[in-house]
Amino acid sequence: MSTPSSRHWGLEQIVAELRASREELHRTRHPRGIRELPSREAIVGIVNGLRAAMFPTHYGAPDLTDETVDYYVGHTLETTLRLLCEQVRRALRFLPEHAQTSELELVERAFEITRALGTELPRIRALLVSDIQAAFAGDPAAQHITEILLCYPGVLAVMHHRLAHALHRLGVPLLARFINEIAHSATGIDIHPGAQIGASFFIDHGTGVVIGETAVIGERVRLYQAVTLGAKSFPSGSDGALVKGHARHPIVEDDVVIYAGATILGRVTIGRGAVIGGNVWLTHSVAPGASISQGNVREGGRNDEPETGKRGRK
Template sequence: MHENNRKTPIRCDIDAIVSELRLLRDKSLQRRQREGRPPKLPSRKALIDILEGLSAALFPNRLGSGELSDESIDYFVGHTLDAALRSLCEQVRRECRFKAEQNGIIGSDCNQQAAIIKRDFAAQLPAIRALLDDDLTAAYEGDPAATSSDEVLVCYPGMTAIIYHRIAHALYSVGAPLVARMIAEISHSATGIDIHPGARIGPSFFIDHGTGVVIGETAVIGRHVRLYQAVTLGAKRFPKDADGALIKGNERHPIVEDGVVIYAGATILGRVTIGQGSTIGGNVWLTHSVPPGSIITQPQVRSEALSAGTANQQEGVYNSH
């Protein structure tokens, strides 16, 4: 082949792309009325490492080192917990600085605030471990395929999701909502289960299979509740204020009382109450409260909807005259 027949290599103009990206960043900062470099956000990678450390400290023999002796286990837990909490404190400090910058607060002592949040969160870890023991028991007793609690702990995505949620909810409660939200999204990515850290979930909670489960911010779940895959506990509507902005923080998700079972694909929307001991069948779409001990199936809901539609048509005919 002749030298002049060789094809010219195709190259990207990296310098031009970098320049354009810088211009776009500058415009974005101007739109948000920022000058200079914005404060660092918490690091997703650091939070993944923190979750692994906290999980290992909570369950050292199963999620920690596999070579621990009775003499070394407390040292391992102490060392692992100290490292995880130190890193967590830095991520909370970043959240504090970010929020202070957003709100135009000058002189906020984020080091002190982060230290207090770390201390208050750490104090909840024994209670979190006790809750998780109840969740493990509920999963083992509720799934005939489970051969041991250890299998549930290391294999079940629902158990991983509830471990991460218990951690995230504690952080959410003591004043680190952004870090908590990021942990929830790490859990979502790892398990396919989306639980907002604000959701309040009682002991002995079990999510079987789990993929596609969504639990909203203001949901309240009682004791001994079991959910299957693709269950949604969501909001029915999103009210807006006079300026057209979404109203945030209102209670808009379901209350699920003790002993409720919700089967695969069920969707429950709005601030409704599912009474104690009720069973919600698969693929049910529910937007109203049900009393304790109810058994709600898809044909039943469809029949109620048709009856309501007929009544509305009759009322319309009557009013038209």
């Protein structure tokens, strides 16, 4: 009886057919050939480093003191931004506008983007603190800020999103998407890095939340699990391909609460202070201050007569 090592696997034929699939029949490679890909492992480390720099006593070294914390933050940022710069360089190569950019120019552009992100970290931290405070104020089960920072998946997802959105605006969409998908895998919360989200944002429980690319969310908005802010339709061009980038997701104004399982689709506006009840399906705008439940959704029309009633709390 022949041993496995002595059998012929037909590797020559398999390798040849895989090459034909890659190069001719089912090509997925970048049109300019093999490119260095961003590293998921490196990006996880970068996000962890940026979190540690912004919140060193929660995500940093366990033995920090008032005398050592600034040194730790500086050292962590130096290491992390160097790693980020390399990942930005790799990601930029996949943009059509950089297909012909020289390697020297690409390195310089990556440095400029990374430096710009570094300067935004204090602003991002301020936004995150507002999100953490919103979580503490909005969840009666929360005991203290440390619990929120270490345990709440909604805060983890929003932390990734704040960083990813900054990179998205700086012109590195591939890297931004990488960061959000890392959080998506860890939390079940799917936020596209293009979504614009105001201060004091809180996702309670979180699993199953979906926020689309062109969604605009105001300040002091609270979502519960399984909420979808999605697109109603996907228009295509004359060639049949989907039209990219047009505004197709909801606008949610300030002080809105959206309860578990609600689905809001299309470029509709949820007015300031509105409350959207659980499992509601909405494809039309809602007036400011309205309270919408399954029983009072009017299919296809605008709710211009706000319902009265107290806003529910957990």
